[in-house]
Amino acid sequence: MLGLFTRIPWADVPALFAEPAMLQAARLSIVTATVSTLICGLLGAPTALILTKVLARSRFASFTFPLYCLIYAPVIFSPVVSGLALIFFWGRRGVLGSWLTEMGISVAFSPLAVILAQVFVALPFFVATAVTTLRALPVSYEEIALVEGASPAEVTRKVLLPLAAPGLLTAFLLSFARALGEYGATVTFAGNVAGATRTIPLNIELALSSNHMDAALGSALMLISLYILILGTLALATWLRRLKGASL
Numbered sequence: 001m002l003g004l005f006t007r008i009p010w011a012d013v014p015a016l017f018a019e020p021a022m023l024q025a026a027r028l029s030i031v032t033a034t035v036s037t038l039i040c041g042l043l044g045a046p047t048a049l050i051l052t053k054v055l056a057r058s059r060f061a062s063f064t065f066p067l068y069c070l071i072y073a074p075v076i077f078s079p080v081v082s083g084l085a086l087i088f089f090w091g092r093r094g095v096l097g098s099w100l101t102e103m104g105i106s107v108a109f110s111p112l113a114v115i116l117a118q119v120f121v122a123l124p125f126f127v128a129t130a131v132t133t134l135r136a137l138p139v140s141y142e143e144i145a146l147v148e149g150a151s152p153a154e155v156t157r158k159v160l161l162p163l164a165a166p167g168l169l170t171a172f173l174l175s176f177a178r179a180l181g182e183y184g185a186t187v188t189f190a191g192n193v194a195g196a197t198r199t200i201p202l203n204i205e206l207a208l209s210s211n212h213m214d215a216a217l218g219s220a221l222m223l224i225s226l227y228i229l230i231l232g233t234l235a236l237a238t239w240l241r242r243l244k245g246a247s248l
Contacts, residue, residue: 004224008217016218024195025203026222032111032199033179036118040126040175043119045168047071048130049156072124079184082120086189090116113190114197118179126175133167134160169237177230181223200226 009016016022051064074082090097090107097107107113137160145155161168183201190197192206200223207216 001224004217004220007213008221009214012214013218013221016214017222019215019218021194021198021203022215022219022222025198025200025219028111028114028195028197029180029199029201030226032114032118033176036115036122036179037126037172037176039115039119040123040179041168041172044123044126044130044171044175048127048134049160051127052131052134053156053160071127074121075124079121079182080188082185083117083188086113086117086120086185090189108189109191109193109197111196114186114199117185117189118182121182121185122175122178125178126171129171129174130164130168133164133171136167137163166237166240169240170234173230173234173237177227180226180230 051067077085087094087108089095090100090113092098092101092106092108100107107116141159141163142155145159146152150158180199181201182199183205186197186199187202187205192198192202198206200219204216204219204223207213207219
């Protein structure tokens with residue numbers, strides 16, 4: 001951080017932030033990361049509930065480890081490997097992409113490709129955080145609700161999710177941060193197309209390869225500013241979770 005801050009041309013930052021290419025990349029990054037995070041929540045929250053509240057307490061508990069391996073695989077994979085996996089699944093000649101191409105739907109080199117890459121790498125972070133949060137909840141609250149006549153769906157909706165809200169907020173923020181900074185899988189699968197797939201990390205790479213150091217540093221500062229905003233929100237979520245834990 002010190003190395004970056006000593007090289008950033010602070011006097012030129014307003015002009016760098018106002019450049020059309022910078023604004024375009026920032027807008028695309030924020031929009032795609034937001035959509036990706038929402039998809040992570042829609043997929044990750046039920047997955048975390050199944051892993052912690054269904055499979056772990058049933059005769060299918062032995063399936064939890066293979067599921068964990070499958071879900072967390074993108075964390076272990078190289079980003080380039082993840083990008084290749086996405087190409088051979090969603091690409092024009094991929095497992096599913098070939099069918100979509102026949103229907104006139106093109107995925108690669110589009111904003112949709114960026115979102116798919118971001119979801120692929122960010123979903124494990126959401127699931128891991130959500131699972132940790134749900135496992136930390138006292139089982140007694142569920143048992144009391146069941147004894148009082150609540151259905152499993154009501155226990156989930158009225159007991160588990162409200163108690164897990166601060167932790168789930170943390171999961172959303174971590175997923176957003178991971179999606180925002182995604183580079184390797186995105187450039188491999190979606191390419192670096194201005195206005196379509198060029199996010200802030202890809203804009204940094206383009207500026208570096210073009211020897212425009214000021215533009216690269218400006219993009220880096222933009223990304224750092226967004227991360228600082230995320231960290232501030234994450235700190236608030238952590239404080240709320242501790243406050244809720246103290247009240248229990």
